[in-house]
Amino acid sequence: MTASALSAAADGRPAGRRCAVGIALGIFVLLALTPLLSQLYGGGYLTTLAMRAMILAIAAISLDLLIGQGGMVSFGHAAFVALGAYAYGIAIDEGVYSIFAILPAAFAAAGLFALVTGAISLRTRGVYFIMITLAFAQMLYFAMGSLSRYGADDGLTLWSSADVAGTGLLKSDTGLFLSILAALVGVWLLVNRIAVSRFGRVLRAARQNPTRVATMGYSVFRYRLTAYVIAALIAALAGVFWGAQANFVSPAIGSWQRSGDLIAIVVLGGMGSRNGALIGALFLVFIEEVLSGITHDWRLIFGPMLVLIALYAHGGLAGWIERLQGPRRSGGG
Amino acid sequence: MSTTLLLIQVLNGLQLGVILFLIAAGLTLVFGVMGFINLAHGVQYMIGAYLCWALYQVTGSFLAALALALPAALALGVLLEVLVFRHLYDRDHLVQVLATFGVIIFVNQLAEVLFGPAALSVPPPELLDWSFPLIGGMRYSAYRIALIGAGLGVALGLWLVIAKTRAGMLIRAGATNPDMVDALGVNVRRLFLVVFAFGAMLAGFAGVMAAPVFSVQPGMGDNLLIVAFVVIIIGGIGSIRGAFVAALLVGLVDTVGRTLVTDGLRLMMDPSSANQIGPALASMLIYLLMAGVLFFKPRGLFAAGGAR
Numbered sequence A: 001m002t003a004s005a006l007s008a009a010a011d012g013r014p015a016g017r018r019c020a021v022g023i024a025l026g027i028f029v030l031l032a033l034t035p036l037l038s039q040l041y042g043g044g045y046l047t048t049l050a051m052r053a054m055i056l057a058i059a060a061i062s063l064d065l066l067i068g069q070g071g072m073v074s075f076g077h078a079a080f081v082a083l084g085a086y087a088y089g090i091a092i093d094e095g096v097y098s099i100f101a102i103l104p105a106a107f108a109a110a111g112l113f114a115l116v117t118g119a120i121s122l123r124t125r126g127v128y129f130i131m132i133t134l135a136f137a138q139m140l141y142f143a144m145g146s147l148s149r150y151g152a153d154d155g156l157t158l159w160s161s162a163d164v165a166g167t168g169l170l171k172s173d174t175g176l177f178l179s180i181l182a183a184l185v186g187v188w189l190l191v192n193r194i195a196v197s198r199f200g201r202v203l204r205a206a207r208q209n210p211t212r213v214a215t216m217g218y219s220v221f222r223y224r225l226t227a228y229v230i231a232a233l234i235a236a237l238a239g240v241f242w243g244a245q246a247n248f249v250s251p252a253i254g255s256w257q258r259s260g261d262l263i264a265i266v267v268l269g270g271m272g273s274r275n276g277a278l279i280g281a282l283f284l285v286f287i288e289e290v291l292s293g294i295t296h297d298w299r300l301i302f303g304p305m306l307v308l309i310a311l312y313a314h315g316g317l318a319g320w321i322e323r324l325q326g327p328r329r330s331g332g333g
Numbered sequence B: 001m002s003t004t005l006l007l008i009q010v011l012n013g014l015q016l017g018v019i020l021f022l023i024a025a026g027l028t029l030v031f032g033v034m035g036f037i038n039l040a041h042g043v044q045y046m047i048g049a050y051l052c053w054a055l056y057q058v059t060g061s062f063l064a065a066l067a068l069a070l071p072a073a074l075a076l077g078v079l080l081e082v083l084v085f086r087h088l089y090d091r092d093h094l095v096q097v098l099a100t101f102g103v104i105i106f107v108n109q110l111a112e113v114l115f116g117p118a119a120l121s122v123p124p125p126e127l128l129d130w131s132f133p134l135i136g137g138m139r140y141s142a143y144r145i146a147l148i149g150a151g152l153g154v155a156l157g158l159w160l161v162i163a164k165t166r167a168g169m170l171i172r173a174g175a176t177n178p179d180m181v182d183a184l185g186v187n188v189r190r191l192f193l194v195v196f197a198f199g200a201m202l203a204g205f206a207g208v209m210a211a212p213v214f215s216v217q218p219g220m221g222d223n224l225l226i227v228a229f230v231v232i233i234i235g236g237i238g239s240i241r242g243a244f245v246a247a248l249l250v251g252l253v254d255t256v257g258r259t260l261v262t263d264g265l266r267l268m269m270d271p272s273s274a275n276q277i278g279p280a281l282a283s284m285l286i287y288l289l290m291a292g293v294l295f296f297k298p299r300g301l302f303a304a305g306g307a308r
Helices: A004-010 A016-039 A045-069 A078-093 A100-121 A125-143 A173-196 A198-210 A210-215 A220-246 A256-269 A275-293 A299-312 A318-326 B003-034 B042-058 B062-083 B093-115 B142-164 B168-175 B180-184 B189-212 B220-235 B240-268 B269-298
Strands: B132-134 B139-141
Touching: A016 A045, A016 A173, A016 A275, A016 A318, A045 A078, A045 A173, A045 A198, A045 A220, A045 A256, A045 A275, A045 A318, A078 A125, A078 A220, A078 A256, A100 A125, A100 A220, A100 B269, A125 A210, A125 A256, A125 B093, A125 B220, A125 B269, A173 A198, A173 A220, A198 A210, A198 A220, A198 B132, A210 A220, A256 A275, A256 A318, A256 B093, A275 A299, A275 A318, A299 B093, B003 B042, B003 B142, B003 B168, B003 B189, B003 B220, B003 B240, B042 B062, B042 B093, B042 B189, B042 B220, B062 B189, B132 B142, B139 B142, B142 B168, B142 B189, B142 B240, B168 B180, B180 B189, B220 B240, B220 B269, B240 B269
Parallel strands: none
Antiparallel strands: B132 B139
16 A cells, blocks of 8 residues: 555566456456356346446446546545436436437536546645545535436436447347446556556656656646546446446435445555456455345444455555465565 | 524524534544544444433433433544554555445444334433424424534533643644654654544534434434535634534535525526425535635635644
């Protein structure tokens, strides 16, 4: 969790990089196999679970771009997921079925909201940034709760699915599953591409020493705002899939507890690392499933677990896996 | 809207304001002195309310429940500090958010296991179980007036402690520059514990006082906590005076705004759209207020200076 550990994890020295790519590839292959496994055990349940995990992973990867790369601890990231979900839900409810209309609408809504609120929020830093992002998310939460035409607080149940150029891609479970998996792989590639790009390096440098980066002639504000908007767009994509998968959208998607979940996933997995958010999301869904199988009051176990992970798991699960592979690192950690 | 109705709204706003202040006072000190984001502070408020309910069941008297709940809330606050929070002071904000988030999840579930998910209620003390007549035939509960009075009284007492005593001086110094206080040989760990326990008791007190007014249920502190954070951000982290002004401001804006906004919109548009937009806009008012304050004063109205 220290700055040096972060930059070491994100710098991607060749050996560690290859290994991280291998882990990600393994996870994607495993995920791709779930529909097959699902047919052997328990019908579609496993597929649904995997879809939920992947949607969370997409959202968490985008949040890690902010927290891990940019050092911007947003406590309102679920708002962008909710914007995507509502763009989907409202479009379907109004009879607009083409995904090529829904996606741009979701991106436009989330991008615009991120541009305006980001520009204001980024004037502040530290704790104030955490709280102001929370405040904007709460505003949106209440705004969604007042849409009486679309179910208000109770949410909106969707009776049909989006259409992809006349094919039923998003209508079948397998089609939807494959689309989400493809999106997850795409987002993972994109965010890792950003991390090693010049843009990503400026972002990380600004996290460690904004004054120095500014002296070098970069507008820290612009870089951060761009990252904020990109993260919002990815989160909105997760939101669209959320709506498509659950066939139900409600303001609860954007509640501050959901934003807390996303932060938990990022820290749990290991922030600023290649696979942290991905592993964290899968782990969270998995552990929730296991614990709730043991007892109805699984949160009694889950809560203290989060506390222990926060206190003792430096670098999160990804850091732990990295350490398992032997003491490769030289400086810091 | 009639004057009487406005008066009732103002009283309700003050009532929310003092409860918010009792929660925010501890939060802003813990935040300002220790640089510690305690999301679980709302849990102390819930603990206070549940203690009040449980002790009322045992003793049958609200005052006895109040008297016993305060030390119990204090003790539970100390317990949480020693077990968890103590290990978080030097850590990253992110770690603090995650760990205290875990504490919320645990305590909320524990409350549900112990007391059930349904909302419980505590009757107000008999002594105050009557209502004031207001002009225009409306009445206002004496208990709620007493709640406002108690809140204002605690605020005054707190101001005296912070402004006039040695402990208060240390706390103020701690909120402005904790490292310097440490360097001057003050036992900062002990100061932290005292501030924390005191803050927990104030939030517990808010919970006890709120128990007869609001319903007692798991998670009751969560949303109030978020508003309390809005309060301390508006007021400036570490400033009791700021927390007081901002708490009353937020309480009034939130309560009075709810009726005024819808009424105001009705003048400008047709009633059905006003009824739809009004409540949403009213719920957003305090967040707009906070965003506005931060836009012009990024460190809040009365920043103490040392907060990180």
